[in-house]
Amino acid sequence: MTSLDTRLFGFLACLWGSLLIYFYHSTRIRDYLDVGFHHFIMVGGIGMLILGIYSFINPKSQSEKNKTSQSCDHDHGHRDDEQHSHDHNHCHDHGDHCNHDHEEGHGPFVTILLTLAPLILAMTYTKDKLSNGGMAKKGLYEKPALTSANIPPFTREDLEKNVPKNEHGEFQLRMISAYYAAGDLEIQDIFDGLPVELEGRIAPEKINNESGDRLRIFRSIITCCAADLQIVGVALEFPGGSNRPQVEDWVKASGTLTFETVEGDVLPLLKIREVIPAEEPYSEFRRRQ
Amino acid sequence: MTQERQDQLADGSYEFLAIFLEGLPFIFLGTLVSGFLGTYLPRGTFEKILPKNNTLAVLMSGLLGAVFPVCECAVVPVIRRLVKNGLPVSCALAYMLAAPIFNPVTAISTYKAFNNSPEIALSRLAMGYMIAVFIALIVARKAHSFFLKESVKAENGNEHHHPRNLNAALNNSLRDLMDVGLYFCIGVVLTAILKTTVIDPTDDFWKELADNSIVGSIGMMFLAFVLSLCSTSDAFIAANFHNFKYGPKLAFMVFGPMMDAKLIFLYSTVFKWKFILFLFVTIFILTGALSILFETQILPGWMSQQTEIPLAP
Numbered sequence: 001m002t003s004l005d006t007r008l009f010g011f012l013a014c015l016w017g018s019l020l021i022y023f024y025h026s027t028r029i030r031d032y033l034d035v036g037f038h039h040f041i042m043v044g045g046i047g048m049l050i051l052g053i054y055s056f057i058n059p060k061s062q063s064e065k066n067k068t069s070q071s072c073d074h075d076h077g078h079r080d081d082e083q084h085s086h087d088h089n090h091c092h093d094h095g096d097h098c099n100h101d102h103e104e105g106h107g108p109f110v111t112i113l114l115t116l117a118p119l120i121l122a123m124t125y126t127k128d129k130l131s132n133g134g135m136a137k138k139g140l141y142e143k144p145a146l147t148s149a150n151i152p153p154f155t156r157e158d159l160e161k162n163v164p165k166n167e168h169g170e171f172q173l174r175m176i177s178a179y180y181a182a183g184d185l186e187i188q189d190i191f192d193g194l195p196v197e198l199e200g201r202i203a204p205e206k207i208n209n210e211s212g213d214r215l216r217i218f219r220s221i222i223t224c225c226a227a228d229l230q231i232v233g234v235a236l237e238f239p240g241g242s243n244r245p246q247v248e249d250w251v252k253a254s255g256t257l258t259f260e261t262v263e264g265d266v267l268p269l270l271k272i273r274e275v276i277p278a279e280e281p282y283s284e285f286r287r288r289q
Numbered sequence: 290m291t292q293e294r295q296d297q298l299a300d301g302s303y304e305f306l307a308i309f310l311e312g313l314p315f316i317f318l319g320t321l322v323s324g325f326l327g328t329y330l331p332r333g334t335f336e337k338i339l340p341k342n343n344t345l346a347v348l349m350s351g352l353l354g355a356v357f358p359v360c361e362c363a364v365v366p367v368i369r370r371l372v373k374n375g376l377p378v379s380c381a382l383a384y385m386l387a388a389p390i391f392n393p394v395t396a397i398s399t400y401k402a403f404n405n406s407p408e409i410a411l412s413r414l415a416m417g418y419m420i421a422v423f424i425a426l427i428v429a430r431k432a433h434s435f436f437l438k439e440s441v442k443a444e445n446g447n448e449h450h451h452p453r454n455l456n457a458a459l460n461n462s463l464r465d466l467m468d469v470g471l472y473f474c475i476g477v478v479l480t481a482i483l484k485t486t487v488i489d490p491t492d493d494f495w496k497e498l499a500d501n502s503i504v505g506s507i508g509m510m511f512l513a514f515v516l517s518l519c520s521t522s523d524a525f526i527a528a529n530f531h532n533f534k535y536g537p538k539l540a541f542m543v544f545g546p547m548m549d550a551k552l553i554f555l556y557s558t559v560f561k562w563k564f565i566l567f568l569f570v571t572i573f574i575l576t577g578a579l580s581i582l583f584e585t586q587i588l589p590g591w592m593s594q595q596t597e598i599p600l601a602p
Contacts, residue, residue: 001464009467016313016470023310032307044314047321048466055463058456111467115474119309122302122481130303131296137489139529183531223398223522226307227484230529 003059008108010055012115013048019119020045030283031128034222130226132203140218140231141206143265144183156190170195170254175219176286178257179232182268188259197254198234198270199278202245205235208262213238215245217253217270222285229285234268242272250280297485305481308517308551309474312362316473317466319363323370324462328453335376343379343429350380351422354388360519361389361546365555366469370461372441372559379429383421386572389520389546390417399542402524408591409535412583413524416543420575424568436564438557468558476551480517483550488515490530499532502584506540506577509533513545520546536584544576 001009023029024042033041106114130138163171173196181187198217205214218233236253238244245251255273259266290298339346359367368381389395391414399410428436489495490512498508509530518526523545527538548569556565 001460006460006463009463013463013466020310020313029310032303032310037311040314041310044317048313048317051317051321051459051463051466054459106468106471108467111471114471118305118474118478122305122309124302125298126302126306127299128303130300133293133296134300134303134485137484137491139491142491142529144531221525223525224519225311227304227311227480227516228518228522228526230525 001059005108006059007056008112010052010057010059012108012112013052013055015052015116017045017048017050017052020048027282028128030285031226033225034285034287035283036287037224130229135203135218135231136206138220138229138231140203140216140233143267144180144232154187154190159190159194166197166252166254168195168197168254170197172197172199173257174286175200175217175234176221176232178234178268178270181257182259182266188266191257192259194257195255195273196257196270197252199252200233200250201284202236202247202249202251203233204247207235207267208260209235213240215247217251220285222287234270236270236272236275238272243275245275245277250278250284251275252278301481301485304484305477308477308480311519312473312477312551313470315360315363316366316469319359319366320465320469321462322363323366323465324460325458326367327370327374327461327465328458330371330374332375334374335371335380339377339380343377344426346377347379347383347422347425347429350383351387351418351425352391353384354390354392357388358392358394359388360521361549361552362473362555364388365552365559366465369441369469369559370465372437377429378433378437379425382428383425385421386424386547387418387421390414390543391421392520395520395524395546398521399524402528409539412539412587413542416539416576416579416583417546420543420547420572420579423575424571427571436560436567438559438561441559469555472554472558473551476517476554479554480515480550483515488512490516495530496532499530499534499537502534502536502581503577505533505537506580506584509537509541510544510573510576513541514549516545517549517551518545534584535588536580539583540576540580543580544572547572547576 020041023032024038024045029038029041132140159171163173165171171194173191173194175198177187178191178196178198181191200217200219203216203218205216208214215236215238216233217236218231221230221232222228234257236255253270253272253275256271258269258271260269261267340349364385368376368385372378372381396410396414399413400407403409495508495512498505509527513523516523516526520542523542527541530538530541553565553569556568560568
């Protein structure tokens, strides 16, 4: 690498590092990655920044080597094919003067162009969340998978023991529990008709909503990043004349959990008693357990 | 631009940033390790460490992920530099392909995703290991010119005494970061485009593939290629394809960590494109065959011994 190449690559490393630090510092990172990765992003950003700055201000050895590289007169063009033993000890010492580069990577201008162009485009157009269509691809309107008898028995006593209640005596159930209950007959029996409170974000409802009296509440489940996002949702049915939240609102929805069969699929449905605005958590992703 | 196109652009940008932001620090970590290994690791180290018997060395290398667990993004720059430093390519390949699957983090996540089912987790690990080792043993019989890029094998036949100092290590790291980062970025762009414009995992098309294990396995491998998920999280996605049987789900979890849209570009920093094509076809055939074998021969035996293997978290 020439001195200029090193500086330009160092500059690009600084940009990448700054990008990571920016996402961390601005807390936008919470919309993209699981909380467990956030500090790693910052550390990675700082590391890249240090590497970039070091390379930017210290390309000295590179340029020095370049000046002497022409004196390195051994033949690098020798064939290294299958007939050529890889065990031979063809040892020649370059001392501190040889800077021939055994890399054939792209130059800094190509690398900068091909990495910054998509980054700038993505930064311009991202909304830090998925559209409704994007969320649908992540399972927003999907039925839960059927579970089986291998799960330890779950009883009403377990529910009473493990799930807290709000001031109205409604179980503050996790969304994923309500969602997957539709795939387990035993748990369905316990949950059916249960007074519950679910917390999450509101989306429009697209299943069995001809009369328009339904919305959907959902949570996002994540392991690493938004690429592995899975969205689980429960339909909300509002009584006539009741106030309804807006799409995208973060709410606590209370009511009676029931299950309905739509086109052969069992789906959870919360018949609403009350919906109140709730404070949005730092990260709306819930980590997979 | 229509609303649908605007949404696709926004979603594609979001997917791109999510994968890029998550992967870049791991790439950086990998290149930092590779830079220092390339500078300070004396040539001939591997000849001292690895068994003299090549088959045994490959078998051991495939297990290294259990001790040095790395994700599929970070492993590429590391093995790239190790190959330059004399690690036999067959051993590097065994480690590169097996490590994202044969490691404790992936094992635990698979175990959890399939409701504490050790059968699925063990099957995944065994399948990943077998395929990685099998391919590595094939490669051990081939000439380096068949698969290695010139830039990677350049130092194979020469003993160079480069300066071993911090400056050289950081320069190596920077160079590796730029090379691998570029291809990583291109791969993530491709992944984001495919995910937002071509593939919809909830589409009926995919659900209809589920009835047939052969077609289902092919479909799930294609899906894994496009979705480009981390090996530590893909089991949760696989578990939720409730229409699919276990064979296709295993195919998804084994093929993806070895070959996906972003990985082919990362692999291109080490291997020639014709070898990447060979890798793709070989992994595809082996994964498909083994997953169907699992579905038809092994799973029925397990099913008869217990009530049912759980289907979802």
